[in-house]
Amino acid sequence: MDASSERQPMLAISGLSKAYGSTVALEHVSIEIGTGEVHALLGENGAGKSTFVKSLTGVVRPDSGVMTLAGAVYAPRSILEARSRGVVAAFQELSLVPNLSVAQNFFLPRSLKHWGLNSRLRMEEKAAEILRRWGGDIPVRQTIERLTLAQRQQIELIRALERRPDLLILDEPTAALTDPGWLFEAIAERASAGGAILYISHRLAEIRQVAQRATVLRNGRSSGALRLAEASDQDIFLAMVGRSSARSGRPTPSARRSDACRLVVNDLRARNVDGVSFELREGEVLGVAALEGQGQRELFRALAGEEKQTAGQIVVEDRLQSFSCPRDALKAPGGIAFVPEERKTEGIFASLPVASNITLPRLSKLSVAGVISPTRERKAARDAAAKLDLGQRYLPFRIGALSGGNQQKAIIARALMTGAKTLLLFDPSRGIDVGTKETIYAAIRSFADRGGSVLVYSSEIPELISLVDRCLVLYRSRVVASLANAEMEEDTMMALLTGNPASASGEIGAQS
């Protein structure tokens, strides 16, 4: 018998159900988390994880089911009530208010006071003290919108951890973190102090590192608790997606791979890009590996016409180009389509149906005398969706209502729709599940097989290894290495990423 379940459980849930209209999000979900236990929650996008988190934190009220917290009935009606009962969540979508400072966000919704009025000074001092204790060097007076994604995620996590909750819910806590070691320490500390932690992640290796048991959600239903030590990756994968897995290993070069260069970048300079040169060939998937903030974001934006290029050349299909907006990049012969990282704000038209989101770039081709032909639009959307294994039933929904993984599929479908021959994908698998990742990788490879060229940045090295033909390593705004797939090993690459090529064991390929 499990040691943690012998004690009184911190959280016990049975028969929890929630439906939105006719869509069932949760169906008889049961879970038990012991005191001092780190319990993982796994599931594909759309499996009901976020509804589950929202039920636990009082954001939505479940239709039925019983929850008990430390032996007492628990039915929170608001996030504040949940908080007062000792349940705190660090949300995946991050609950930080962009126009307020780090310090102000820390104390929402009740600021620290001085003579009955909010005291900016007291809050800044206190927040700075807390952040110092956590070893962060984030300026507390900065507004959230000026921080990087990684910094925001840290603030979100520290804010939750500082409340020392009895039940801590971490939803994809490492999605934007480059080095989550400190978080794992903090989790262990919380658990040894008797707190329970619900840890939601897509990263199996990580889950094995922090959690003892796991519950899998699939289509709104829960599996019984799995003991992670006894379950193989294959078992878990099967429980999540209901089919067995997982292409791994190395990619095979595309059939249409040729030596002709589709995109040549010469000594490109822009904000935070310091003389980057590379070539992208037809049928090639070229990776970009870098730690947070090494200029990769600006590089992609410059190539897509969203960031001003200050010097250097971008040559697309043998013609020198200079882009002043993304439309230029798309319209250039060959065409460059960009799929940005922040889908929520940059990528989607949340209130439009999925089909319209996909067909947007080709509306003129789908119109008769300026009026969109619904049959042609539907057919085009269906074809594009099929390439990415995006269920047809999703097409009429507002895209904002879809899960992150399905949104990402739709956006990539749209990028394919443009007819561009070069795709720029910035962290396409951020925060999405294994099953969706597989589909997206397959779509990327098949695009390359048809002669397309892809430049893809990912924060996960294993992902790059199994996807790309060649990989550039960026460090401090420059390309420090270009590795063929065969040369890509995790330890070598980690050394390069952190700027220590000397300690790298493998051989580093010459820049091409």
Add this chain to the structure above:
Amino acid sequence: MSLVPNESLPGTRPSRALFANGALMAGVFYVVLYGVYAAYDPGALSLATFTDLMNNAAPLALAAAGQTIVVLTRGFDLSLAGTISIVSVFMAVFPMEDAGGGAASFAACLAIGGAIGAVSGLLVAFRGIQSIAATLGVMIVCQGIALLILNAPGGAVAEWVSYEMTDVVFGFAPASGLVVLAFALAWLLLRKTDLGLSLYAIGADEGAAGLSGVPVARRRFWAYVLAGACYGAAGFMLSAQTATGDPNAGMPFLLLSFASVALGGTSLTGGQGGVVGSLIGACVLMLMQKVLFAAGVSSFYIGASQGALLILAILFGRLVSRAASSGDAK
């Protein structure tokens, strides 16, 4: 242990940030415009003229303050016009004399405004109706009620109110003092209380605010109530100046309130700005009328000039803030 790889964040330079600040921009506009005014009318530089100007601007300034509160939450409040109209006819039909009566009328005006605001707030915050639609309905109903109370301009505002609230004592108008006090309170409320902070938070990202524990619906409701009370105060000051009631008194304020908010640098998409900017914005618009009058320009040109000024001010403000942010990037 460092959590973050060192990353150069664009530094905020206070001097530049100040220049990009809308309130300051509007202030510069005001000073320039005042210089023009003084060139036409040497009497402009006396304290009496200045406080007189402030008195004139008081109703619009108060209305704009209310509008600012709602705009910060990413809303629009059209009920402003209806509230001012109702208060205007109320003051003319039920005059109450003496200081006690004046105070009672003032309290009643705040209450009327607050009650109308509560209706808008209920519809917007708890029923989820778009602010522009909900407050449009409320405005039309209020305009109708104002006509029922008084079907044509007329009536008489209590003498005490119309006399004291427009008087100049020792070259200083006590009414302007009240307005300044009101603005100080509004500023404290927005900048130094949890209610104020949450209005900014709601305007910027409602979802994140909710997940951070801000009771979004309740706070939004109070924004409309407070705004309504401001419109009530605006109607009170207006009645003191006109001394009669008018069932359509609020209409001219509707669009000018938005103009004041925009001139003062408050973002119409919410989350950014403040009441002080709107106060100065309202003063600029009213001063403009005076300047055109002093310059002998026909009053038919006033509307067009105000609009042109608004557009110019916004374009100029953008230019300055763009210059400031490109300075930041270096």
